[in-house]
Amino acid sequence: MFTKHLKTVGWCLVILFILLYGPLWLIYSNPDRTIPPGVTELTITTWAGSSAEGANVEEEIFKAFMAENPDIIIRNVYTPWITYKSKLITMFVGKTPPDLCWLQMESLPFLASRGVIHDLTDKVKNDPELNLKNYYPVALDICSWQNRLYGLPRDLAGWFIAYNKDLFDKAGVAYPKPDWTWSDFTRIAKQLTKDYDKDGHTDQFGCWWIIREDVMLSNGAWLLNADASQATCDTPAFIESVQWVRDLTWKHHAAPQPHEMHSIGNLFLNQKAAMHYGGPWNIASWTKDLNFRWDIVNTPRGKKGNYKVTGGLPIAISKGTKHFDAAYRLLKFLCYSEKAQRLQAELGIAVPARRDLARKIYEPLPINPPSIHLYLDSMDKWATFPAHGLFWKEVDAEFRVGWDLIMLDKVDTTQELRQRTQNINNLLEKKAALERNRRGS
Amino acid sequence: MKLQLWEKTATYTMLVIGSIVFLIPFLWLLATSFKTPNEVAESARLNIPGVFYKQAKPELSFKFTFPADSTKITPATKKVLLTMAENLRLQGRDIILVEVVSPDDSIYSDFLSRDLRNRRRDALKRVVVREGLINENRSLLSYDKNLAPNEFVVREAKNIFFNYIASLRLVPLVRFFGNTLLIILYALLGTVFSSAICAYAFARFKVPGSGVLFAILLATMMLPGVVTLIPIFILFEKIGWINTFKPLIVPAYFGGGAFNIFLLRQFFLTLPKDIEDAASIDGAGWLGILFRIVIPLSKPALITVAIFTFMYLMNEFMTPLIYLHDVEKFNIAVGLNLFRSQYVDRVPWGPLMAASTLMILPMILVFFFAQRYFIKGIALTGMK
Amino acid sequence: MDRKKKHLLHFYLLAAPALLGLLLFALGPIVASLAISFTDWDILSKPAFLGLKNYQELLFHDKLFLKSLWNSLYYTIFGVPLGVVGGLLIAMLLNTKVRGIPIYRTLFYLPAVVPAVASAVLWIWVFDPDLGILNESLRFIGFSTTPKWLASTEWAMPALIIMSLWGLGAGMIIYLAGLQGIPEHLYEAAKIDGAGRWHLFWHVTVPHMSPIIFFNLIMGIIWSLQGGFTQAYIMTEGGPANSTLFYTYYIFRKAFEEFQMGYSSALAWVLFVIILVITALVFKYARKKVYYEYLGGGS
Secondary structure (H helix, E strand, C coil), X not given: CHHXXXXXXXXXXXXXXXXXXXXXXXXXXXXXXXXXXXXEEEEEEECCCCHHHCHHHHHHHHHHHHHHCCCEEEEEEECCHHHHHHHHHHHHHCCCCCCEEECCCCHXXXXXXXXXXXXXXXXXXXXCCCCHHHECHHHHHCCEECCEECCEEEEEEECEEEEEHHHHHHHCCCCCCCCCEHHHHHHHHHHCCECCCCXXXXXXXXXXCCCHHHHHHHCCCCCXXXXXXXXXXXXXXXXXXXXXHHHHHHCCCCCCCHHHCCCCCCCCCCCCXXXXXXXXXXXXHHHHXXXXXXXXXXXXXXXXXXXXXXXXXXXXXXXXXXXXXXXXXXXXXXXXXXHXXXXXXXXXXXXXXXXXXXXXXXXXXXXXXXXXXXXXXXXXXXECCCCCCCCHHHHHHHHHHHHXXXXXXXXXXXXXXXXXXXXXXXXXHHHHHHHHHHHHC | CCCCHHHHHHHHHHHHHHHHHHHHHHHHHHHHCXXXXXXXXXXXXXXXXXXXXXXXXXXXXXXXXXXXXXXXXXXXXXXXXXXXXXXXXXXXXXXXXXXXXXXXXXXXXXXXXXXXXXXXXXXHHHHHHHHCCCCCCCCCCCCCCCCCCCEEEEEECCCCCHHHHHHHHHCCHHHHHHHHHHHHHHHHHHHHHHHHHHHHHHHHCCCCCHHHHHHHHHHCCCCCHHHHHHHHHHHHHHCCCCCCCHHHHHHHHCCCCHHHHHHHHHHHHHCCXXXXXHHHHCCCCHHHHHHHHHHHHCHHHXXXXXXXXXXXXXXXXXXXXXXXXXXXXXXXXXXXXXXXXXXXXXCCHHHHHHHHHHHHHHHHHHHHHHHHHCCCCHHHHHCX | CXXXXXXXXXXXXXXXXXXXXXXXXXXXXXXXXXXXXXXXXXXXXXXXXXXXXXXXXXXXXXXXXXXXXXXXXXXXXXXXXXXXXXXXXXXXXXXXXXXXXXXXXXXXXXHHHCCHHHHHHHHHHHCCCCCCHHHHHHHHCCCXXXXXXXXXXXXXXXXXXXHHHHCCHHHHHHHHHHHCCCCHHHHHHHHHCCCCHHHHHHHHHXXXXXXXXXXXXXXXXXXXXXXXXXXXXXXXXXXXXXXXXXXXXXXXXXXXXXXXXXHHHHHHHHHHHHHHHHHHHHHXXXXXXXXXXXXXXXX
16 A cells, blocks of 8 residues: 555656756756847857867857957857768758858868858058968968968968977987978888887887878879869879888888778877877877977978978858858957967967967977977968869878778779779769759759 | 575676676776876876876965056966976976966966966076976866955966866866757657657557558668768758757657667567557556556666667767857767877866766666666566 | 547557658758759759769769779678678677676677778777787688788778678667567477477577578668768778779769769769669568568568
8 A cells, every 4th residue: 555655756756857857957958049139149150169179168269259359159069970961051051151261271162162251451551450471371361262362371381390309209200391201201210110029020120101192292293183183193293102102001011001090099108119200299198298398390302392281270150140240240259369379379289370380389288299399381382282173182092092092002092093093093083974964053 | 486595606707707897998098087288198008197296396386466457467476477487497396397377267278278378488498498397297276265356366276187187177078068958858758758659559550551652661771871960961952951959859759760769660570469469458548558557667778768768868979069059058978079189199088087087976876776676567577 | 530530640640750851851952962963063063954974974974983883782792691690690699698798798789880991990909910919810710812902903892891801799789779679488388399409490589580580681772772981981081992982972072082972972872872772672672571561461
């Protein structure tokens, strides 16, 4: 009898809980912020809400702006990097675009060509507060499409090579010089590749990962020609650069083969690779975690000199915004003001897009390794993905199939690259016809 | 059925081997959630994290009271801290990673990396970079509520749950759990009720059109969701459901999904007809049959639907990601992505795995208690 | 009201929520995607009508269509039978009356609850050719050469199939629920007739479980043919050399990487037809084999 009642009471409590939980949680957690009258709310889509990307620094930047502009509230619509593009496009097509958006570099040409982001060229030129000469040339490149400016650059990040001084000393190898070449690289990497226990398994690699685009560019080669209408993967310079990476891996075994790239363990952190392709985003955690002495050096020079690909962050204003002036103010604050550039630089993920501020703020950061100046010196010569055009993703996907096969040592490099060139050309032809159709209609 | 000895032995052997195989992913997760960044980088292998066997060093703890009642770290407070860090170094301590704890949650928990952002090349910088002394990164610790606003504690962190504490600090996990619970409570209720009723309709009433409707229902599962993502978003945008929990809850009351209806229909079809006929003769209507006979007899099936829905709602990623704009509204599956990054080598694996473990625990508990209902219904065993 | 009319009313009354849901939330977007499949639509411009061109292109000129379809079929052909049979065997094992069964059940179910963010990393480790636990175990039991799994074009797909089997727990609980519905007296009766274990399995368990096996088979086919997306997206990016380019991943790539929503929708509808045909065939074949207690025989 008693237990029967207990059961009824229990069920009543459960139902009560279910009924009350929702309203109470919503009241308690208050997820809907109210906007005071007379205040403009600006939405900005970012992929920086993530703890790994320093969400609180982004918040600090927004707070600094709101302190200066009490009539504006910023709402950060965070989407993880991996799904960012899908969500952004969905917001555009759903007629609920954000006022401003961070852009992944390869999306800018598409969004610009579809007329959903503002062409800022004239606005920026006539703005007395802005001096575009302060930016690195490559920073403006990543915001441009067909010579028009569709956003402002916030930061830049390109590759450097980090090396483990302890391992160099142990092997008696001199540290790399700033003007080293790819053949120097091969020699040094070979010297640092060790099989200590002679069991046939390499215990220490000369270098972990190679960034293929850097090798190609500095050798004067690229996947596409200048106007991105033709594939150029079968030029001698291109074949040479791919063959170089392949040989480093398979002939000299100075870089790990695909199956030796170990999961989340990092061979460089683990002192099992003497050199590592890295970028500014690595520096803070390396300074904190590495148990050995290290420094950085520029990527080697090829036939064309020290030329490398760049990543960066363009921020654009969507055409759907109802508050263009407020959005433009925020954009200028994020990408041009010293305050925001300083906060962003101190986060240590990327270099400010403004040359003067990079020198003034970024270079003296105590986290930076001694030779950071080499890296900043070379930034004027950086290149954006040359001619990445509208179909970069497709071209890259097609090329990567060939690259995979080459790096698995399954095919002949020259033959495979010829085949890929043909495939990419077919692809480009089809795409161009499609695009003509779209523009025509 | 009574088991013979050899059968028992074989059963146990298979159970134990199977358990080990299926336990490994969880053990790996658990182990990683106790590892320091260096341990993670060193080896992804499943091994015992250092915190469990490395000898604990005597704890160092310093308490400071700063003159200003500011809770932020000012240059003056920083200087005191740096001096302390330098002193620690002079004492020959290996671990000088310290945390600064303040009671109002304006915590510079990762004091070191915070300080490393400082522009001046200062004492600590020398300690860190030149000597390369940092080899343990167990930085975060819970803060002490008894401290006054202008008091800070600097101490060597040695709590073994450092990753768990870090995960709670790094992202608003509690809020994500709260949101997920809200979605689960209401969506689960709707799914179980409405799918049971609809499944009963498809299992018991063979009327013109029922076959075709069932086929259409099944067919909705056969079109890849990627291509309906945008139309659905536009639909929900038109009715003003974007950035609310409604798209995640309301549809559950409309049938609870083709999968659950199909599943329950199959179960209802395994029930013997005689009982219902008997009840029917006794004068019970279809409503009585449904609630007095079919539902009690299908307890395991309904529990299965509940478990599936629960797990689905815990892990659902794409829907909330597209419909929810504010981080405050994220569910736990989307929230976990806050640990991820554009750069793979920046991901804090330890805290991520700790958060994943925290997310799995309720699911394990729910399953453990729910599976008790996987026993024979009394009516069936006793029936002739 | 006669019986037939009453039934009709009852059916539509009970099924109303599902039918309304279908009408309100599902049908519109589905029809929209069908319409889109006859156009060229880059999502941000106006769609342009193409007629059947998308279908012609993908059926006759698209190598990746065939490649990705083959990958998904491969995944299904090996994954589904292993999943359906394996799940049943595990469920029977976990239905024995031995001590600690709740704990074993929970342990077997564990892999199904590991969140995708964590499990991707976990599996990259499991399949690591040098340090991974899988190859270490293989070497331990005496294999001298071990597959390179995700780093090879031949073994990447088997690796993902193994990965899908680890999640057997989900299918297992459906079986486990089903096993509870088999009346004990049927086993007793068969045993009195002197039936062995094999006979009991084949003539009591299987027939009574057939609706559930059928369910798992159908759902396995529907999901497997659409499966592999998360793994391909997070772990392999379809590589190496497109060896794990699953059909749905290809659809996604066309839609959200290359912005060809029309083409992508056409791809999706082709898959829809393929799944529909296979499912219909299984339904037709199963009509004779599946035993529905309620209907007293075939349905």
